[in-house]
Amino acid sequence: MAYRLRPATKSDEPTIWKATMETVWADVPENEKAGLDRRAFEGAFREYADEFVRGDRGERFVAEDEAGRVLGYIILGELRPFFSPQAVAFVYDIWVAPEHRRRGVAQFLLAEAERWAKAHGYRKIKLEVAEPNRGARDLYAKAGYAPERVYMAKALG
Numbered sequence: 001m002a003y004r005l006r007p008a009t010k011s012d013e014p015t016i017w018k019a020t021m022e023t024v025w026a027d028v029p030e031n032e033k034a035g036l037d038r039r040a041f042e043g044a045f046r047e048y049a050d051e052f053v054r055g056d057r058g059e060r061f062v063a064e065d066e067a068g069r070v071l072g073y074i075i076l077g078e079l080r081p082f083f084s085p086q087a088v089a090f091v092y093d094i095w096v097a098p099e100h101r102r103r104g105v106a107q108f109l110l111a112e113a114e115r116w117a118k119a120h121g122y123r124k125i126k127l128e129v130a131e132p133n134r135g136a137r138d139l140y141a142k143a144g145y146a147p148e149r150v151y152m153a154k155a156l157g
């Protein structure tokens, strides 16, 4: 199937909010979830993510099918890594509607993200993924992404 890319609009924001909330909550490690109140967590995340979801920081693109149905979205922007002097393009969020998964929509969105990054002069694109998110990790590996740094953690008591 042929997919189309378009900039997200205000009318896409409810879909983006719902999806990004689900993704970040799913990615919270189990040993942290136990001590978290989901409403408080979502409130704090909403504050952090607001500028990305509204498109004030970075770009938001939607993939749609020929009938104009929303299949998924990607949020991109610039990152200045702590350990490198060079700014890179960064994938802040990628999501595909459950009923449209495993049909190459995320691959399409990533390819478009790379095109956007190159067009804006970036020489590298990065992203972060939760270790247990096997599906996303397989997606990125298939698209040519490789781990660079490993974020390690130890629960204290």
Ligand SMILES: CC(C)(COP(=O)(O)OP(=O)(O)OC[C@H]1O[C@@H](n2cnc3c(N)ncnc32)[C@H](O)[C@@H]1OP(=O)(O)O)[C@@H](O)C(=O)NCCC(=O)NCCS
Residues within 6 Å of the ligand: 023, 093, 094, 095, 096, 097, 100, 101, 102, 103, 104, 105, 106, 107, 108, 128, 129, 130, 133, 134, 135, 136, 138, 139, 140, 142
């Ligand atoms: C991860 C996600 C974006 C993948 O979207 P998608 O459109 O289904 O992915 P694609 O169809 O482009 O998959 C391309 C390849 O990635 C791998 N892949 C994707 N989803 C996978 C899964 N659930 N399990 C294993 N491999 C998977 C496969 O190699 C797949 O190729 P194949 O279908 O020919 O085997 C989607 O599952 C999603 O929205 N998940 C919830 C949000 C999320 O976790 N986002 C990532 C945050 S870092």
